[in-house]
Amino acid sequence: MSDLPASTAAGQRGPADHSIRDQIIAAADEHFSRYGYGKTTVADLAKAIGFSKAYIYKFFESKQAIGEAICSKCLASVTTDVRNALTESKSATEKLRRLLNTIAVSTTEIAFNDQKIYEIAAYSCAENWPSSVNYVDEMAEIVTSIVLEGRASGEFERKTPIDEAVRATMLVFQPFMNPAMLQYNLDAVPEGANEVASLVLRSLAP
Amino acid sequence: MSDLPASTAAGQRGPADHSIRDQIIAAADEHFSRYGYGKTTVADLAKAIGFSKAYIYKFFESKQAIGEAICSKCLASVTTDVRNALTESKSATEKLRRLLNTIAVSTTEIAFNDQKIYEIAAYSCAENWPSSVNYVDEMAEIVTSIVLEGRASGEFERKTPIDEAVRATMLVFQPFMNPAMLQYNLDAVPEGANEVASLVLRSLAP
The missing domain is CATH 1.10.10.60 (Homeodomain-like)
Incomplete structure (x- = not known):
């Protein structure tokens, strides 16, 4: 074969x-x-x-x-949770808030319920394995679509170059999105993630 | 003795x-x-x-x-660099930008020039040693004073509770401030740090 x-x-x-x-x-x-x-x-x-x-x-x-396959499966479960959470959201504002909350809560659950698998995901993100690079790329695409939607609906400002707005948002989401960083912030879920979402929404205000 | x-x-x-x-x-x-x-x-x-x-x-x-003493010395050098950078800044806006840039650049220099000492600092932050807790507390105090200054001068909005604004800012500064996280973002210094400072400044806009 x-x-x-x-x-x-x-x-x-x-x-x-x-x-x-x-x-x-x-x-x-x-x-x-x-x-x-x-x-x-x-x-x-x-x-x-x-x-x-x-x-x-x-x-x-x-x-x-094999670790990559496990890690992809684990990170895909977070992406699925995010996509499900977004279908219930009506505005771009609500979507962005739900996105970060779902990422933080869903990833924290893995950390508590499946510690050893979480360690693989953290290692994967620390070492930029393709599984984690794909995960981050997919999240960046979702963030881009939410920002574009909010710009179209008038919820968000349109002056900042879209690439910069998305890049900076992804950077500040890292402490709750990247398992290698979230492990130091588990105590800040969900309140801290919610406050970061609020900060980003203030940054996107027209 | x-x-x-x-x-x-x-x-x-x-x-x-x-x-x-x-x-x-x-x-x-x-x-x-x-x-x-x-x-x-x-x-x-x-x-x-x-x-x-x-x-x-x-x-x-x-x-x-002994590790704590070395770590305190190392992190104190970043705090000194930040305080020096701030004396040259005229507005709260400029101070906030310089703060994050100086933290990111100064900590990255330690990572490249003194890798093993950086590892102690990263470990200290991961394990919440008193040396790193003091460091974060000191930075939070500086951020608080900058936000208050910007609110007083009319550069920044005053609606968000000050504690929340500072807490959220400290959380989003983490990827460039916490050595345990910055190690995954060394490639994003200084541009990424600058874009995060811009995002936070947009969030603080009146």
């Missing part, structure tokens, strides 16, 4: 929808949750599923690639 | 102005800079100065107390 084209996800190999891939990810999720990323080897995962290490390497080029 | 009153600095013992204390701090600074905090023992420091470990423990109750 090693002559199959690499899938688009970082470090993944073989057909994207193969059920073996899901089995490996499920086993990794369980092992990483229990023992942590650092202490789990590809051999441990192979043993848990009953395959050889070599067979696992047909689907993932390294342990990091 | 062990019956002397403890000095006010965390974990320091004996008379505050004793030259032995300075010798220990100087030796620790050199050792930590070269080998890192984790790899330096109190025995290494004792050997470097030619004293016994027991004698060093008459001045510092633990290695962390």
Whole structure:
């Protein structure tokens, strides 16, 4: 199977929808949750599923690639929570506030309920793994669409270049969005995140 | 000397102005800079100065107390740079901008020129050592005085409760102020810090 084209996800190999891939990810999720990323080897995962290490390497080029898959899944759950929260919001103002609140609360829940997976996400963000870069890019796109919507509706000012407004907003959201930083701000959720959203909304006022 | 009153600095013992204390701090600074905090023992420091470990423990109750002293010195250099930068600023607007720029640039210089000392500062901020808590408190005081000055001069709005405005500003300054977070933003200095200062100034506009 090693002559199959690499899938688009970082470090993944073989057909994207193969059920073996899901089995490996499920086993990794369980092992990483229990023992942590650092202490789990590809051999441990192979043993848990009953395959050889070599067979696992047909689907993932390294342990990091498996970590990436877990991390993408974890960060995608935050993005899904954000998208769901936004469908219920009527104004751009409300959307921006809900965006940051949902990111902060949803990520904090991972920190408390699934500490070892959170550690992978924090490590991924600290090391700029593709999974976390994609996550940040997706959030920046959502922020851009909210700012544009607020500019169109007259809720937000239009003088600041849109790129700068979004870049600066993403920077000040970092302490609640980047798991590597949020770990120092868990006590400030949700009040601190709410106050930061208010500050950003004041900065966007016409 | 062990019956002397403890000095006010965390974990320091004996008379505050004793030259032995300075010798220990100087030796620790050199050792930590070269080998890192984790790899330096109190025995290494004792050997470097030619004293016994027991004698060093008459001045510092633990290695962390020595780390605290180094960290305080390092963070105090940033505070001094900020205070100097502010004396040249005429308006509250200019002061706020210079404050964040100076923090970001000055802390980034430590990261590049004295990496191992920076690691102690980052660790101190991550672990809320008194040295870093004092540093943040001092910066919050400076931010408060700038916001009050800007409110008095009519540069800044007065509707937001002052405590909230300062708290939120301190939160959004974190990615450039907290060494544990700045390490992920070194590439964004000084432009990103400048854009964050602009965002905060827009939020403070009347």
